[in-house]
Amino acid sequence: MATKSTIMIEPLARVEGHGGIKVEIKDNKIKNVEVQVLEGPRMFEAMAIGKTPEEDISIAPRICAICNLSHKYSALRGLEKALGIQVPEIINTYRHLMHHGEMIESHSLHVFFLALPDFLGYPNAVAMADKYGKVVTNALRLKKFGNMVMKTMGGRMIHGENPILGGFGKLPDEKTLLTIKQEASALMPFALETIDLLSTLQVPDFMERDTQYLCCKPPHAGYDYYGDILMTSDGKEYPLDSYKSVITERVVPHSFAKRCSYLGKPYSVGALARVLLIGSRLKGEAKTSYKKLYSKRWPRNPLYNNFAQAIEMVYSLDEIKSTVDKLLGQQSPSVVKPTRLTGTGTGGVEAPRGTLIHHYELKDGKTTAADIITPTAMFLDDIEAFIRRGGEELLAKGQTSNLELQFEMIARSYDPCISCSAHMVLLEFK
Numbered sequence: 001m002a003t004k005s006t007i008m009i010e011p012l013a014r015v016e017g018h019g020g021i022k023v024e025i026k027d028n029k030i031k032n033v034e035v036q037v038l039e040g041p042r043m044f045e046a047m048a049i050g051k052t053p054e055e056d057i058s059i060a061p062r063i064c065a066i067c068n069l070s071h072k073y074s075a076l077r078g079l080e081k082a083l084g085i086q087v088p089e090i091i092n093t094y095r096h097l098m099h100h101g102e103m104i105e106s107h108s109l110h111v112f113f114l115a116l117p118d119f120l121g122y123p124n125a126v127a128m129a130d131k132y133g134k135v136v137t138n139a140l141r142l143k144k145f146g147n148m149v150m151k152t153m154g155g156r157m158i159h160g161e162n163p164i165l166g167g168f169g170k171l172p173d174e175k176t177l178l179t180i181k182q183e184a185s186a187l188m189p190f191a192l193e194t195i196d197l198l199s200t201l202q203v204p205d206f207m208e209r210d211t212q213y214l215c216c217k218p219p220h221a222g223y224d225y226y227g228d229i230l231m232t233s234d235g236k237e238y239p240l241d242s243y244k245s246v247i248t249e250r251v252v253p254h255s256f257a258k259r260c261s262y263l264g265k266p267y268s269v270g271a272l273a274r275v276l277l278i279g280s281r282l283k284g285e286a287k288t289s290y291k292k293l294y295s296k297r298w299p300r301n302p303l304y305n306n307f308a309q310a311i312e313m314v315y316s317l318d319e320i321k322s323t324v325d326k327l328l329g330q331q332s333p334s335v336v337k338p339t340r341l342t343g344t345g346t347g348g349v350e351a352p353r354g355t356l357i358h359h360y361e362l363k364d365g366k367t368t369a370a371d372i373i374t375p376t377a378m379f380l381d382d383i384e385a386f387i388r389r390g391g392e393e394l395l396a397k398g399q400t401s402n403l404e405l406q407f408e409m410i411a412r413s414y415d416p417c418i419s420c421s422a423h424m425v426l427l428e429f430k
Contacts, residue, residue, distance in 0.1 A: 009404050010036070012411055014114040014124070016066055017418025021407050022254070023391055028400075030391040033384045035411060037257035037376075037418050048360070048370035053079045053165060053338075056367055060358065063372070064420045065158045066109070069102045069150055070351035071372075071420075072163050074358040077226070080165060081345025082362045083338035090333050091167050094153065097180075097323045098163065099225055099349070100316040101149025106352035107271070107309040107316075108146060110415040111194070112139035115306045118409045119201045135197070138190040142313070145183050149320070152176060166336035174328055181324040184317045188285065191314045195289040198307050206397075207390030207410055208300040211382055212262055213273035215355055216240070216348045223274075223281040223315060225350035231277055232262065233299070240348045243357055247373060257421035258377045266381035269354025270414060271308035272298065279311075286315035302386055302413045309352075309415070341365040351375055353415050376421035379414055386410050 010020030018039045024032040044063050048056050060075035061068035073095060080087065112135065113125040122128045129136050147157060152172050154160020162169045172180075216227035217237060230238045230246055238246045248261050261267070275282075275290065276299055282290050289311045298304045346359045354375030361369035387407050394403060 007403060007407070009408060010038070012408060014117075014408075014412055015416050015418065016064075017416070017421075019411075019416065019418045021387065021411060023387065023403070023407060025391070025395070028395050030388050030395070033388045033391070034254040035380050035383050035387070037255040037380070037421050039256060039418055041256050045370045045372055048367045051367050052365055053083060053360070053362065053367070056360065056370070057163075057165060058161060060372075061159045063374075064417055066106055067102060067351045067353065067356075067417060067420065068159050069098055069154055069163070070349055070356055071358070072154075072160075073099055073226070074347040074349045074351075074356045075360075076163060076165065077347025077349065078345040078358040078360050079347070079362075081347065082343035082360050083165065083345070084340045084343060085166050085336050085338055087166060087336050088333050090327075090330055091336075093323060093326050094168060094171060095163070096225075097149065097320060097327070098153035100320050100323065101146050101153060103146070103225065103316045103352055104313055104320075105143055105146025105150055106415075107313050108139055108143040110352075111306055111309050111313070112136070112143075114415070115412055118405070118412065119203075119306075135194075138187075138193075142187055142190065145187055148183075149180055152180070164335065165338070167333060168335075171332050177324045177327055181321050184320040184324075188314070188317050191310070191317055192285060192289070194310050195292055195314065198310055199292055203297070203301065203303050204406070204409070205297065205301065206393040206406065207302070207386045208297065209386065209389045210300060211385070212265060212267035213276050213299070214262060214267055214269050214378070215274045215277050216350050218278065218281075221281065222283070223278055223286070225274075227348060230348070230355070232267075233273075233277060240357070241346050243346065243348075243359070243373070244371075247357075247378070249373065249377070255380070257380060257418070258373075259381050260373065260378040261381060266379075266385045268302065268379045268382045268414070269375050270305055270379065271312050271352075271354075272302065272305035273354060274350060275308040275311055279308075282311070282315060284318050286311055286318060289314045302382070302410060305413045305415070351417075353417050353420075354378060374417070374420040376414075376416045376418065380416070380421065383411050383414055383416070 155162030213233040217229040217231040218224035
């Protein structure tokens with residue numbers, strides 16, 4: 001006699017936004033997996049139409065409070081290309097400082113407060129405090145530091161208006177820069193202790209499968225969080241401007257978020273993708289951390305995204321120190337003005353959760369088209385594929401209880417940003 005059951009996880013805990021997981025089982029086999037994004041769409045691309053580039057720069061970060069500076073950075077890169085703005089390297093250096101702050105803030109939130117409780121057997125970070133009080137306290141300090149850098153460069157804690165087309169409204173003074181460098185140096189020992197802690201953890205393997213990875217290729221020989229070329233784990237590279245021929249978007253009936261595929265297959269973006277594709281470029285403490293944590297299992301196991309984020313925290317702390325050194329003693333640059341009002345531009349950066357693309361088309365100073373592809377939209381298919389693989393493996397081994405936690409761990413490892421993913425839905429009337 002056929003038996004059916006449905007596992008429904010809603011809401012999905014310890015992620016940003018409102019989502020759920022539905023797994024249908026028949027005759028002890030996985031029949032259907034749905035990662036559901038339940039937040040309603042907010043039509044950000046439609047909002048950009050008819051607006052000026054200056055207005056678009058203010059609209060874009062409202063997609064998300066956590067990764068708002070990544071949205072602003074990607075939008076700036078796209079719109080400045082469309083407007084013929086070429087900022088001096090010193091402006092890029094200030095933007096790198098801004099971006100590193102967001103990476104540290106977001107990664108620390110996810111690694112310590114959303115993911116680590118799963119590995120240590122706790123329901124949440126508060127419950128960890130008795131045994132891991134020092135870890136929780138230092139994690140809060142690390143997150144606070146990331147917030148401080150974001151506020152300094154953004155102008156306020158959330159949705160900062162300080163980054164503008166062609167530059168910044170106001171730049172930090174040397175005292176502030178030195179404070180940032182000193183705090184980054186003070187936090188490095190804790191970041192390295194985190195690497196040691198992660199190296200002792202047992203990582204489940206029940207969901208392991210082959211997949212594909214994608215990230216922005218930095219425009220230099222080092223590690224970085226931006227670029228104008230998309231690189232993939234199958235060894236191919238594509239100009240960012242051709243992203244529509246590389247990434248195929250679609251909608252699904254069980255979610256308000258768009259979905260993406262690469263060559264018709266699921267793929268992943270994020271810290272794990274970056275470390276797998278360009279981790280050999282890491283230097284200093286980040287390189288040492290990479291060598292300590294990396295194993296051949298990483299390409300087949302999304303749980304290692306948590307480890308990759310920890311490596312990037314070490315990298316960003318180091319980069320903040322060297323970035324401040326580059327900025328000290330420099331004169332404040334002037335804001336660069338547009339050279340045209342009609343044009344097309346695509347901006348790509350690596351947000352904490354992965355590759356983020358902002359594309360804009362302008363005519364006579366007004367936006368005529370906008371397209372935004374977020375990291376979460378890119379990896380939702382892969383989450384479903386890993387949950388399916390994990391469920392099949394666990395059921396084959398006779399495990400029928402506590403499957404919910406295993407499925408949640410897979411989804412949480414990606415650090416999905418549900419608000420980002422639900423910024424638009426396609427409506428068709430027939």
